[in-house]
Amino acid sequence: MQCDYYDAGVCRSCTLMGRPYDAQMHDLQHAVATVLAPHVAESCWTAPAYGPESHFRNKAKLVVGGTRTAPTFGILGGDGTGVDLRDCGLYEPGLHDAVHRLARFVIGLGLTPYDVPRRSGELKHLIVTHSPDGEIMVRFVMRSPGQLRRLRDALPDLLDAVPGTRVVSVNLLPEHRAALEGDQEVFLTDEETLPMRVNGIRLHLRPRSFFQTNTTVAGMLYRQAQEWISPAAPSSVLDLFCGVGGFALGAATALCDPGASVRGVEISADAVASARLSAAELPGREALGDIRFQAGDATAALAEGADLVIVNPPRRGIGALARQLEESDVPHILYSSCNAKTLAADLQAMPSLRVTRARLFDMFPQTRHHEVLLWLER
Incomplete structure (x- = not known):
């Protein structure tokens, strides 16, 4: 990608500008895999997911x-x-x-x-x-x-x-x-909400809602999560740091089980209100089981247990929650991270949970920022 602003020196936000995109992807995959190597075997990695290198920001x-x-x-x-x-x-x-x-x-x-x-x-x-x-x-x-x-x-x-x-x-x-x-x-x-249609689900964004800035790759991320969740067939799913409900609602549609329970927990009441609205609009809602969203502390919600726990935390990672997950009997964890270093620290705190699948998603071409999705089994 060529950028006049970068060439003129007036904006250097895109630190990899001018480097061929295939080389960017190779370097990014290598860097993230190296940081996570003590916890993620090379055989676990699927080819990176990416979209256009320009004109992707929403x-x-x-x-x-x-x-x-x-x-x-x-x-x-x-x-x-x-x-x-x-x-x-x-x-x-x-x-x-x-x-x-x-x-x-x-x-x-x-x-x-x-x-x-x-x-x-x-x-x-x-x-x-x-x-x-x-x-x-x-x-x-x-x-x-x-x-x-x-x-x-x-x-x-x-x-x-x-x-x-x-x-x-x-x-x-x-x-x-x-x-x-x-x-x-x-x-x-x-x-008061902007619907963001991703994989057939209308996610409602309020002004302060977090959503990935790359809609195309966000769709790939949620689809990959669904593909990993479906064969595991968990009867209960707990999505911590659920935001506007992208992972939780994707899990509900992937399971398509009226007996399944999907719960989302998020500190932001606005995000929870958005998730509830999106859940009510899901096609075939009556066949998707019990879907609930609540505002509250993610660490407290874990006490109820689940067959699958989904975590998509801020850059700082899940911190003390990693130890709680390690001491729980949760059999599966889906972890979406935007910081390989804090992810590695969290994995270190969960030695009884083994990474069996991993994939890099390039949400931010022209930079070293990244998103990683992991599937862990006890």
Whole structure:
């Protein structure tokens, strides 16, 4: 992949830019397998899963800089001024189009970008998500609520300017700090979720919901999980760190057993609400057994036990939960990790559980970031 921004030296976020993609994949597989070698035999690995090396991102997190009449949408330079990246080659075509349309809307509305060095202005970030069905979620991260009425009044114009827009919200971040968003979200539209259709399942995203930024490879990840789960035929599944329910709902459809029990546990109440909505919409819901989602602590939920435990934790890994799993009688674990080093530490704490299948998923071409899926058996 070639990138004008990288070649000009204005953005170096893609650290592997310019390296042939097959070489990137070879190096990434080797690096991850080396870190996990004490716990994952070479014979366990399936060929890596990957999609296009460009135009794959479904989400843009844009720092808004510059001036009211000439704003920038991208990142901040070393001096705190804005660097425009509207034509980033990582964006899906629909997202690329939406970013350009939104930029024109912001300029026409006359919103003042937040000036980091001077600590003045209003619009800090623009966060845009694009779904496989061409729908859009737009979030304006503002310094204060002073522009809420203005944005509400302009909503019809925004909906006309960006076809497919389903959710529009304003996030308030009054503090001067290095953060993407604040604690308060104000919806301008009646709709509050963006459906992301993956493998026939509509996953509902709210503004702060986590979802993989590569929809194509996320679909591969969930399909692989289903293929490993189905022959094991667990009667009870516990999905810890379940988010909006991608793995749990995939497990329910893979089992297709009215007697099966699938439970998801997640600390975010918003994510749980989204997962419940997606579960209610599953095709053939009555034949998929007992599917429940609850907000709470993942470590406490493990006490109820399960035939299969799914974990998809943040980069820090599962920590103390690894010891609890080791001391439990859970026969199977499906572990999805975005950090091979913390994954290796967690596997070290679970010596009675053996990795029998492993696969690398390249969610982030042009970088060394990775996603790994493991199947463990006691």
